[in-house]
Amino acid sequence: MKSVTTRLLGACASLSLLAAMAGPAAAAPEVVKGPAADPKCMEPWTAETKFFKFPAKKGPYRVALANGYIANTWRIQMIQTAKAYAAQPEVKAKLKEFKVVSTGEDVPAQISAINNFIDSGYDAIVVNAQNPTAFGPVIKRAKEAGVVLVAFDNILATEDAINVDVDQKGLGILWANWLIKHVPNGGKVLEVRGVSGTSVDSDRHAGIQETLKASGKDWKVTEVYGKWDDGVAQKAAADAIATNGPFDAITGQGGDTGIVQAMMDAKQKMVPFGGETENGFRKFCAAHAADGLKCSSAGTGPAQVAVAIKVALAALEGQVVPQSVKLPLAIVEDPNFKKDQDYFPDQSNNFFVGNSFPTCGINFTAQEIMGQTKENQ
Secondary structure, X not given: OOOHHHHXXXXXXXXXXXXXXXXXXOOOOEEEXXXXXXXXXXXXXXXXXXXXXXXXXXXXXXXXXXXOOOOOHHHHHXXXXXXXXXXXXXXXXXXXXXXXXXXXXXXXXXXXXHHHHHHOOOOEEEEEOOOOOOOHHHHHHHHHHOOEEEEEOOOOOOOOOEEEEOOHHHHHHHHHHHHHHHOOOEEEEEEEEOOOOOHHHHHHHHHHHHHHHHOOOEEEEEEEEOOOOHHHHHHHHHHHHHHHOOOOEEEEOOOHHHHHHHHHHOOOOOOOEEEOOEHHHHHHHHXXXXXXXXXXXXXXXXXXXHHHHHHHHHHHOOOEEEOEEEOOOEEEEOOOOOEOOOEOOOOOOOOEOOOEEHHHOEEOOHHHHHOOOOOOO
């Protein structure tokens, strides 16, 4: 039998050989001066935002989308948009493989999916994170492996990955200010939140609550969770109206078509409403403005995912990108809802309007998006 020392030396030699065969460790991105390679598209979040320059890799690339929650129209349209973007000829030419996985509300399952993509040698992973703070170890693994990790919509609480998002708290502030403007003396508010534990929900909620409180008026807020889904939000709103209504104002993070339907079914008076950009919601806003449904419809379309993929590809090509990219909001407010521009009577209620980012060259028709499937691939 060999001695322990001999066996350990042999093991170390084997590990050294494996390391040599594997090549040098992947380099982390270099922090450089801005601007970004595409400054109109990739606007830094603040003047203090860092800029990254990853070592350039030769394409085509393997890119994955690690989605979490799927059971609402925004997420479904987001996956369809990702597939539509990946299918565009100039993007497709850069992709060896594009993979989509949705893991539901199970945070460990989403982390496991990202780990699997790292282990499988993917070049970049874009993620809509179920929790902003639970991904520390997998972020470290991606960085050490030289994998470009880009979070969008529900972002990651880190500066070791790239974040792409709109000002979600600012969106909550905008909605709250709309309610204050139209209900200046305060009153009863129904707040229909999104998916618990996500950064989008908590940021929007904080913006709403802080702004209402700062107004100095007396607000009585009823909070329910609608999961950004018409059916879930409709039931949650109906239950809230039955137990705590009627309300003087409403704000919804999504599923707003269902919320208005619940108002109509319960004969809740039409009131000022700060909501998202669903086509069905905007149809209601245009049709019932004279009845009191004064709407601020604001948000960001699912095409965020296309910007995230664009940023990931730029990083892989060695271009300079911001660590945190700020996207513009799409906003339309009463009385400016224009048919066939801000809402589309002939399109699905579930279609999110304003699903483009012209500064990034990202524009989709409803037909391009709806022609894609929502399934994993």
